[in-house]
Amino acid sequence: MKKFGATSVLEDISFEAADGEFCVLLGPSGCGKTTLLRIIAGLESANGGTVHIDEQRVDLLPPRDRDVAFVFQNYALYPHMTVAENLGFSLRLRGAPQKEIKERIAEIARLLELGSQLDRKPQQLSGGQRQRVALGRAIVRQPKLFLFDEPLSNLDATLRSNMRVELARLHARLRATMVYVTHDQAEAMTLGEKIIVLNRGQIQQIGTPAETYHRPGNLFVAGFVGQPQMNFIQGRVIDGSVLVAKSGMNLDLTRILLDDRLKVSPIDFTIGIRPEDLRPCSRSEAWFSGIADFVEDLGSDCFVHVMANGEKLIARAAGRTPIRRGDEVFLHSEPERVHIFHGDKRVE
């Protein structure tokens, strides 16, 4: 539990990162994920609860005794030291012999391709190089736990996706336990072995990337993970066969749902379908019909925004789709791709 004054930013958080696991804390800004990471590192103290690393309780220890490394969003390199000095700083503090420090720095420089930059100061480096030095400073110590605080958010798009791949490779190579904070769900999906979705200081779901994507546990996770956002239709089910949406649209459920998830009636439900699961079809197969409002052409495929009887839906069509703004569009999906939520929770 963490409180700032009277506002509680983290409440009742409990999770575990297995040895060697890449664990991602995913959530919108202000959800408390960075605070949680700082509590693990010892830069912030919690108002309650404990932190354990390798069975050892560490929440009362100062950061330097926790054997963790932290990669900051702003890199936080020591500006008055060269790259080599930055990398070797922690080893020097621990009184490692000069020869060993030199070897470790050389090894890290080779791993991260920093060999030619060792005598430079941070301000002479590019953003990507600084990021690499920050990474190297963490790796050089061989800590028990790596903590990353949105380390890629200051890089431009190309560099970010390159570094993402590099990070994944690094993890595969080091097999070190890592906790990684991000608000970028693409980063979370590609890097994480375990994703912990946070919102408003509470854990929403813990699972593999596939689980959080394909079986989101509640409306928040369903809406937060995935781009573009999942389509939601809120309404009331009558006799388990018709959904009367808030917008007034009537949806015949006999085709959509082959199971009995909605057989309790009448009751409020939210139906969720991901844009990529919603596709154009012929009039006879259609679940929804509407007018194309806007077509986003991404090259490889197109996202078609459709107004269907007052519901705004996004569907994925193939690239170079013939659909134009104002066209009549018919959409359908597959029953097993339909997510059902009752209240906030997923209905299985």
Place this chain on the structure above:
Amino acid sequence: MKKLAFAGAVLWIGAFTLLPFLWFLLTSWKSAGEITAIPPVIWPSFRWNNYRAAIVEYGLLHYIVNSAVVATATTVISIFVASLASFALARFRLQWARYYLMLLLALSMFPQIAIAGPVWRLLSFVGWLNSYHGIVAAYIAFALPFAVWVLTTFFEELPYDIEEAALIDGCTRWQALRLIVFPLAAPGIFTAAILVFIQAWNEFFFALIILTYPALQTLPVGIALFPGEYTMPWGEIAAASTVATVPLIALTLMFQRRIVQGLSAGAVKG
């Protein structure tokens, strides 16, 4: 045309501020006859008599030593204390820090004359009149609020991330201060130190009332007491004033690079 006007303005302002100093410098090289000549002689005959007289007859060197001791002690002590105080004020989330800083600013605006009496009585009470530590204590009381104010603004601009990185890398709080924070804050610390030093070096009023033994008097007081009952040794005063200014100019030139250096540039983001 614009450039010309700018250069003219610079020249004019420069001349305006430097003229009195220049006049003294020229006077220090004049003979007694040249100093009192009417119409005034501008270009001196470059004699070093006045310097010799100031040193030999008026004991200039010994005033310099006193000033150096007092100003250095004031600077070292107040900058050391102010560094720690400002760091705490800038870093630890203290609710009253804002008000405390306001109070300090208000304190440093007190006119000297208003507290001269109490300070004198206080020093007299503890028997510190006519002593180095007495005058240094009084100077520190004036220098501290100012130094804390300057340094706090400086520390606030240092990114906290860098310190936290040091704490995680294995530093204790002290090590983080010594190895990371102070080196990065060097330009600010030097700026504050030079300003405090200049102030202590030039201070006249407190030195006049606290130090009445000639053996302990500092330069400004010493020079002010050059005139005798029937003599006004302009030449010697000018020579002494020139000598008094040299260390300040030297200090400023020496540390100018450090002051200007924006060490923390490029530390974060990019």
